[in-house]
Amino acid sequence: MARKVQAARLSVASNVLLVAAKLAVGLATGSVSVLSEAIHSMMDLAAAVIALFSVRVASRPADEDHAYGHGKVENLSALVEGALIIGAAGWIVAEAAGKLYAGHTGAGTVGPGIVVMAASALINWTVSGYLFRVARAEESMALEADALHLRTDVWTSAGVLAGLLLVRLTGLAWLDPVVAMAVAAMIAKAGWDACRGALQPLVDARLPRDEEAEIVRLIEEHREAYVEYHDLRTRRSGAVRHVDFHLVVRGQQPLDEVHRLCDQIEAAICRRFPAAHVLIHPEPAG
Numbered sequence: 001m002a003r004k005v006q007a008a009r010l011s012v013a014s015n016v017l018l019v020a021a022k023l024a025v026g027l028a029t030g031s032v033s034v035l036s037e038a039i040h041s042m043m044d045l046a047a048a049v050i051a052l053f054s055v056r057v058a059s060r061p062a063d064e065d066h067a068y069g070h071g072k073v074e075n076l077s078a079l080v081e082g083a084l085i086i087g088a089a090g091w092i093v094a095e096a097a098g099k100l101y102a103g104h105t106g107a108g109t110v111g112p113g114i115v116v117m118a119a120s121a122l123i124n125w126t127v128s129g130y131l132f133r134v135a136r137a138e139e140s141m142a143l144e145a146d147a148l149h150l151r152t153d154v155w156t157s158a159g160v161l162a163g164l165l166l167v168r169l170t171g172l173a174w175l176d177p178v179v180a181m182a183v184a185a186m187i188a189k190a191g192w193d194a195c196r197g198a199l200q201p202l203v204d205a206r207l208p209r210d211e212e213a214e215i216v217r218l219i220e221e222h223r224e225a226y227v228e229y230h231d232l233r234t235r236r237s238g239a240v241r242h243v244d245f246h247l248v249v250r251g252q253q254p255l256d257e258v259h260r261l262c263d264q265i266e267a268a269i270c271r272r273f274p275a276a277h278v279l280i281h282p283e284p285a286g
Helices: 002-029 032-058 072-102 111-138 141-170 175-202 209-220 255-272
Strands: 228-237 240-249 277-284
Touching: 002 032, 002 111, 002 141, 032 072, 032 111, 032 141, 032 175, 072 141, 072 175, 111 141, 141 175, 175 228, 209 228, 209 240, 209 255, 240 255, 255 277
Parallel strands: 240 277
Antiparallel strands: 228 240
């Protein structure tokens, strides 16, 4: 848990720095694309704060009111983060369209914007890479969504940087809000992906096919010790995978032998998926 919290705190700190820098440059130069990136980073900051909160709550053990733990808080966090990103994309499109319609394309001085966008891309590439590594190691959906947002920010910053360079080379200031709209489209796509990924565990969707196939393989490694199994069900809550099924054993099989078999199957699944909760219902053949 400490590693997840440390990663979330790093994301918060980096986003605070980038929001301040982009907002200052955007207001000073009048660049709508830089301002759009400042709004994007504000959403990333909100997402980072939500992720920090969610990894703290999700790590709490099960209690009387939450017998299955608090893992789905991470899924809710990722869903909220995705919605925030989509909302930010809508704001950027409206702002850029208004600038184009009114003819106030701004971006008279693009030098500071070029510098802050280049720095933003470099910082977010480094931080998102670290968040992805921690998210995969800890199987944290909240950190993965946060990392996705920051990695998207890398490409949007690069897009804004390219637009500002074009404005500087061509003198065509209308390119600035047009680039902002393209940035908004990329932001909206990232938000949609985060929402879609977060919704699956919230509606108790089954585990991915490859993970279920691995669970079946582990059960069938003990095929000689039971008759058959059925009603395999899987779902995910945060980093925890829930697996349950019925195991049919021989009618005269001693209880302690059945219990030992169930323990062996459970241990095999938990070695492959360390955060798994496995429930096996043994029943006699016939």
